[in-house]
Amino acid sequence: MSFSINQLEEARRALDAPLYADVAGDIAVSFEFFPPKTEKMEATLWDSVATLSPLGPRFVSVTYGAGGSTRERTHATVARIARETDIPAAAHLTCVEATREEIDQVAQEYWAAGVRHIVALRGDPPVAGARYQAHPGGYENAAALVAGLKRLHPFEISVSAYPECHPDSANAAADLDNLKRKLDAGASRAITQFFHQPDTFFRYRDQVAAAGIDAEIVPGIMPVTNFAAVKRMSAMCGTAVPDWMERLFAGLEDHAEARQLVAATLAAELCRKLYAGGVKTFHFYTLNRAELSFAICHMLGVRAKAAAQAEAA
Template sequence: MTTESAAPQDAKTAFAAPLYADLAGDLNVSFEFFPPKTEKMEAQLWSAIETLTPLAPQFVSVTYGAGGSTRERTHNTVARIAKETPLAAAAHLTCVAASKAEIDEVADAYWEAGVRHIVALRGDPPEAGTTFQPHPQGYTGAADLVEGLMKRHPFEISVAAYPETHPEAASAQSDLDNLKRKLDAGATRAITQFFFTPEAFFRFRDKVAAAGISTPLIPGIMPVSNFAATQRMAAMCNTEVPSWMGRLFEGLDDHPGARQLVSATLAAELCRKLYAGGVRDFHFYTLNRAELSYAICHLLGLRPQVKTPELEKTA
């Protein structure tokens, strides 16, 4: 029988302690959802919210469809979260296909509903494959939108950042310059697009710091629930998918339980390495599924902090 003393040095290190044994749970989390289209999807969303609420997230955000296509559903979802749960609700808002007056009206409605946090984005064009064109009477981009929102109400504002460069950016430097404009306009924090290696985030964090930006930079974490769909999203976002990820998910299409275990393990390992590099804030893209994000948070040492509220069920 092999003893520890006979093991190679690298094995001794591996045997020292379980990977997640000593994580203190001293992290802050936030979760992103999308507005439901059907009653079944709405039930799934509220089940996810009920599951994740005890983890006391700093905020939860709700996405906004391309060209404002989910405007009403986003508003209704955010307003209900603000009214019926203890969570701080953040509404995504874009400047695609809308005048400043229309966007100001949306912002005013959020403020009246008690929503104090906006995720301000330029937004995607309503038709895939086309490029963004500002509305003739609209905001020219996210930095302009942030400035307009701050003039309207004293919102807390989050903006997007791209560790591997926005696919439409002329260069990595121009993308970084655009991020700085958004933050200088009054944004509170930047949340990154998802990525799959800690090096991608740390390299970007170094560049952000070198540019004189001190605003909090929050990594966006995407647990992989469907590898093929994740590959498609990554291609649109200019996110590199390591080849080893494909090998790990190969053969799991007909094994959803095993796929979830692999997904949670990979995302938790990414978060653990980010944690080791000093990261204490994580934003999870949940896709309205709670199990993966909850499992990852549990591995990172986070435990329920509040009693699950009795959420009103949709009739």
């Protein structure tokens, strides 16, 4: 990986500065939520939206369950964000177990609800561990879904990217070819799967550039609050878990608040190193919990927009 002079200066300043106190805050953030299943979870979600919205995110996205299992809840959540907040709302949409007509209908409903941004994904099989099979009458993959959405309306579209290669891709070159097809079909940017070390992203960024792809690649950040759960998720999506992370979380199983503090520290350190390497956009997988993402953004210099404007005045 090659650093520019500015990046070397930023790295030097990061070492000299009092930890996070003087980070410029010149970054753009976005947040991901999942549709709530219960009234209690719904209250938690809306508390999280209220906490994070003053940070002025570029958008917030809401996930879509396997096989459209959360279709109505996803739509209701996205539509309410679009209706009741000033935050641009993005809806996840997948190809799994639905015809093109059914998917197009969902997209039309989003457009009618004022949603202009779709996160277009192939999606995972509804049965964990099963091999993905395209629906006979559906979109065969994410690139086809992007093209189909663009035929309907001028949606802004984000797609996924895999720094450590999608488990279903034959190799890294094939994975990059698939990313290029999705972007060529009309997607604006790619958001990565979560990863645990900054060099993972930097190597991928270099590979993307070498493949002739110049679209925005946004790192997806997953604060690790439950090591066992993240280890399972990492195994499913081919994400390497460093040995030091297991050692760090050992003995914290019965100390939830301590895990939160460790999680915030780790994620903030990852973001700080990415920032030192020139990264200025971040997408946080919040798991519907605001405080971790809010704390990390605060350490990166992001402040509530109203407060920042008042200080400037």
